[in-house]
Amino acid sequence: MKQEQRRPLLLIENFSFDYESLDQPIINRIQFSLNKNETTILMGSSGSGKSSLALCLNGLYPDAVEGVSSGEIYYRGKNIRDFKKGELNQEIGIVFQDPESQFCMITIEDELAFTLENIKTPPSEMARRISEVLKLVGMDGLQNRKIHELSGGQKQKIALASVLLLEPNMLILDEPTANLDPVSSLEFIQLIKCVQEKHQLAVLIIEHQADDWLDIVDRVLVMGRSGELIADGNVNSIFMEKKTLLEQEGVFLPKRFSNTADSFRNFNHRILPSEDVILTVKDMSFYRKKQIILNEINLNIRSGEFIAIIGENGAGKSTLLQLMAGLLTPFKGNIYFFDKPMEHWDQKELRKRMGYVFQNPEHQFITDTVLEELTFGLKLNGYSEKKINSTATKLMREFHLEKHRFSNPFSLSGGQKRRLSVATMVDETPDILFFDEPTFGQDARTTREFMNMIERLRESGTTIVFVTHDMDIVDITNRAIVLHKQNIVYNGEPEKLWQQEKILKKARLRLPYRIRNNHEEGAV
Amino acid sequence: MISSINPSIKAIAVLIPGILLSFTFDVFTPLSYFIFILFVTFTMGDISVIKWLKFFSPFFLVALSFAWMTILYTNQTFSYGEVMFTLWRFEITTGSILTGTSLALRSLCFVALSLLFALTTDSTKFMLSLMQQCKVPPKITYGILAGYRFLPLFQQELQILRQAHRIRGVGRTKGLKGKINQFRRYAIPLLANGIRKAERVAIAMESKGFTGDTDRTHYHQMTIEKKDWIFFSFIVGGFIIIVVFSYNLGYLNIFGKKV
Secondary structure, eight states, X not given: OHHHHHSOSEEEEEEEEESSOXXXXXXXXXXXEEOTTOEEEEEEOTTSSHHHHXXXXXXXXXXXXXXXXXXXXXXXXXXXXXXXXXXXXXXXXXXXXXXXXXXXXXXXXXXXXXXXXXTTOOHHHHHHHHHHHHHHTTOTTXXXXXXXXXXXXXXXXXXXXXXXTTOXXXXXXXXXXXXXXXXXXXXXXXXXXXXXXXXXXXXXXXXXXXXXXXXXXXXXXXXXXXXXXXEEEEHHHHHHHTHHHHHHHTOOOOGGGOTTTTXXXXXXXXXXXXXXXXXXXXXXXXXXXXXXXXXXXXXXXXXTXXXXXXXXXXXXXXXXHHHHTTSSOOSEEEEEETTEEGGGSOHHHHHHHEEEEOSSGGGGOOXXXXXXXXXXXXXXXXXXHXXXXXXXXXXXXXXXXXXXXXXXXXXXXXXXXXXXXXXXXXTTOOXXXXXXXXXXXXXHHHHHHHHHHHHHHHHTTOEEEEEOSOHHHHTTSSEEEEEETTEEEEEEOHHHHTTOHHHHHHXXXXXXXXXXXXXXXXXX | OGXXXXXXXXXXXXXXXXXXXXXXXXXXXXXXXXHHHHXXXXXXXXXXXXXXXXXXXXXXXXXXXXXXXXXXXXOGGGOOSOEEEEETTEEEEHHHHHHHHHHHHHHHHHHHHHHHHXXXXXXXXXXXXXXXXXXXXXXXXXXXXXXXXXXXXXXXXXXXXXXXXXXXXXXXXXXXXXXXXXXXXHHHHHHHHHHHHHHHHHHHHHHTTOOOOSOOOOSSOOOOOHHHHHHHHHHHHHHHHXXXXXXXXXXXXXXXXXX
């Protein structure tokens, strides 16, 4: 045992990596080791090179992207360059963030068999091993299901199962729960805990929000903006002693360690919605390929409200949002915007008065520079040169984009892209703005900036509707709308929702941290 | 029943008569073979007639228009025989009608053969068989399989892009220049996202130990059995018999030359 501890499983020495040149590398001279039977969490602001590091560790980078690297990585004392192709991947397995793009076969069985074939398992053993690993992740008996029909949570379990078939000594999880609803995400974390205990694996987790992982994490690593490793130690020492440093870097402190956990609390409550209804959904149903997605929905939205639409993956949240924004047409029933049926609105007028921000900001960009992006709508509406320029300047100042006036929107950082995507929607102060999971995949700093921006919009009278999985954000809205099985099962103040245990359970929701924390303290 | 035939053998069995047919310029040979394929399709294929017609009918129209064009613009060699009637300045001869009909029947044979293959073959099994029987490198076959999973994703992506553009009021751009710009705006992000996703899948495959090495075990052993050869002989043999028959009856016409 002692011997094992002295020799780390993975040793990273003075390692740098970049896609082009080592002048200002994404990963900058980092040095650490990972040990057997140890769970480590790797944090850092968005774009700090965490995912690239993961792929360097199992030897796929720099070759796969023709990048450059310096320094050495040793696995069990052997330089990873000396491993044959495919060998190291069996030792170090990775589960990726995007559940859509990590499979190559159609059915679960074939996908798992693909992994076994790669490592030349005799065909006679395959069925037994597939069934075993599916039992471990709780999905035995679903061998013949098609992967694209599974929920996000199930897909991630299959991704984990196929990696476990390699019988790795180390597991890397790259934001595995980012696309999952709150309960699926917790279930996945539980599964990792159980797998880790059973197989004594070394686990490296890459995550923005450490909260839910804290129970199983032994050690914390933090990467800084310049690609250096700025903190390495156990959970308590890092989150207590290096608090300021982490905050500067824009890393989410776990709420347990943060006194600003309630920073959203004092937010927005001064602005009270009026009684004027601006949008009405009446007896509306929507079908997709003969399958009911939404059934007889009735809903009013009042001017100045801040609303969150929540529910499990696939409950129809985004569909409802798109219907309300006039991007989809209801199958039955009607939607009225300022008492006028949606289909009677002139598109030009409608788009001036409502905005919609997509989950992926890149979907929104249609020109080559930030400036063009901001002035696109104004030009279409035929405003004078002077008015266009003054609005663009104002928007760039408000959204901190002055320095990037001529940059290509696709080259901006994650937070900047998000700001620009919102900026393009507010050139004419819309009456209502829809957001599809706006805080998804953002680090602490960009999330805070984003919420400040929302507050400013609300002050100017804009109604805001969010689709979100983040219960702490739901907690500060005026109204929560819970979708479950094609229907609205709750429509009212979030405060009262937190008492409805049955609804929370069936819609796979969690309590916000504020309340969970109170419960825990109350119990002590 | 045909769905259990080894996909590689099936592909070759369908390909050989397909290619050879393109040399026959008479009506009798493709017509008889077309009837033969229909017989095979509906007695041994387990294919519902309605589903088959759904795929077949658009090609039927295409074949008709082929025939019509050929009848109007027949090459000198084929416009033999008497003039049946004159249409404006086109003289329609018996020869041109026969050649046109033959072309239409040949096209229909191709379509029927392709449908016989496509409607009875599982894409995954076809790729596995290409890899195991025809020694196609795993890199290519698994690449195609991964790409196949991508098609619905692409469709989704395009839909989102359309919506995003509508939100920005892009539908309002006018003129040809606007249209070209619009196409560019769709194409670039669609391709960029496609490449990004393809890269991710490739990396995920490699991290599951895939190296492209041909030395791998196979969960689904694709084998060639007696029944596969029987099917092969049946489809190809059927063609040969029809050709011989048509020769003896004096119908056979290869490249416009009576044999």
